[in-house]
Amino acid sequence: MSEISSKQALAAASAAYITWGFLPPFLAALQPASPLEILAHRIVWSFVLVLLALLLLRGGWSWLRSSVFTRRALPSLLAASALIGTNWLIYIWAVNNQHVVEASLGYFINPLVIVLLGVLLFGERLSRGAQIGGAIVLVGVLIIAAGSWQGLGISLALAVSFGLYGVVKKRSQLTALQGLLVESAFLTPLALPYLLWLGPAGQFGHNTGLTVLLVMAGAVTALPLWFFAVAAPRLQFGVLGVLQYVSPTIQFLLGITFFGEHVSLSYWIGLVGVWIGSVIYLVMTIRSHQQPEALEPT
Template identity: 45%
Template sequence: MSDIDAETRRGLLAAMVAYGLWGLLPLFFRLLHHVDPVEIVTQRILWSLLLIAAILAARKSLPAFLAAMRDRRLVVPLAGSALMIGINWLTYVWAVNDDHVVAASLGYFLNPLVNVTLGVLVLKERLRRGQMLAIGVATIGVAILAASALTTLWISLALAFSFAFYGLLRKLTPVAPMTGLGVETLLLAPLAIAYLFWEAGHGGIGFGQDISTSALLILSGAVTTVPLVLFAVAAQRLPMATLGLMQYLAPTLQFLCGLLLGEKLSMGQMASFGLIWIGLILFAGDGIAAARRNRQATT
């Protein structure tokens, strides 16, 4: 197996695990339904920062982290990606805790299409005919889904575009995944600390109310860090088109979580999910056929 094939396999595995974990996040955040969504996000940031710092120290990567913080060419794009992921986190947690899990899943169904568009327009990636057909079918499905949920479409659009631009910025920024995530969380930390101080003086914070709530808020650091690191690994090893289409795994699981949590599903939504999965099957078939042709060409 060539080095390129090995890197691609690592990227595929990292993407599958990251999207699988993200797909199950609604079940985790529903356990924190009684905590202010903004506090949940700020707690995610601070506990993630502590975990990342510990990992960087264990790997003896703190010098690289400090060097990245002093490099304006890295800090500026990472400040942009930090802003994007902050918007994404806040929108997502609010949507889950306000019973809009299906709307959140629609955002992540839209996101791969935005990823593919950015890959073509910004990175000049080319699509095969089979890929274009798959994306076209999936786009029709997403359009039907959007039309059946106009009142919450802003949630979906905010999630789709914030995470698409996050992925693009991370792909274009030459920094190690853990180092980049450390810089992002450190840039967000002052805002998180300021909000917690403000909230403590206006009714109190959820952390410290009881053992289970505090434990879940601490765990949110790991829940946040692990899939983001895996996503950054995948983004550096896979084309944006492949990464975008694989992302349908996460919203599918989120959608199922929404049904499990009691949200209703319309006929339009059911039809759209059928079209989306047809698009995924077409995309997978095209990828298998392309890989077979490449193997035959090299033998």
């Protein structure tokens, strides 16, 4: 992978974040499949696709014994599987129930949740600028909460579930594709029996177009992670930090245009606070030369 140039890495990272940004219309196209059925297909076909990719790469499987089936790694990977499955289900439900704007807010808040968890769980320290940025984000969230507690619940559920996912993945020695394979492998014994139980009551096989889209859910899950795995080691933290906000921005714009969702004045005011606070935090973090890990979205 050393032959990848910085321009190619930037293109790969952009492709990953743009794909994640345009995920809501794809998920909406999977209706009338239920969120649980969509999740099950996403898990099963991700597992199949990533397994095939790793078989083609012929990288060997010794990492399973050294980095998965150990007393230290296995509980963390099981927890990561449960958390990412929960995050995916909440996100799918949000999109298919006209809460795209609230979902996008969750991923605006997520970097700050990760920072808070780093402070509380790992004793990490914040610069004064980062503290100011985080405080502004908090004020923005409180303004939004004053106008819509229900919507905020969706945002916080997504932000916290993915933040906790980042915590348990912090010490993982797996690559992005290896991690996705393991997590989907742990979830497939739940997802596949559910799909078999659905049988004719499910949407798979009844409509050719929808069936193809359900299979493509695996590619839509795995390919952005592949792009991200290629790009992340080759780009500066500041570049990844800026790109991290591309996905929720696209999702928010799609929410108010493509999905026609209404955004109240208090929501706009709070969201502006979240944007300003996030920018301040990002700029101050880059200036202080801190290097927190950049995590992938769903």
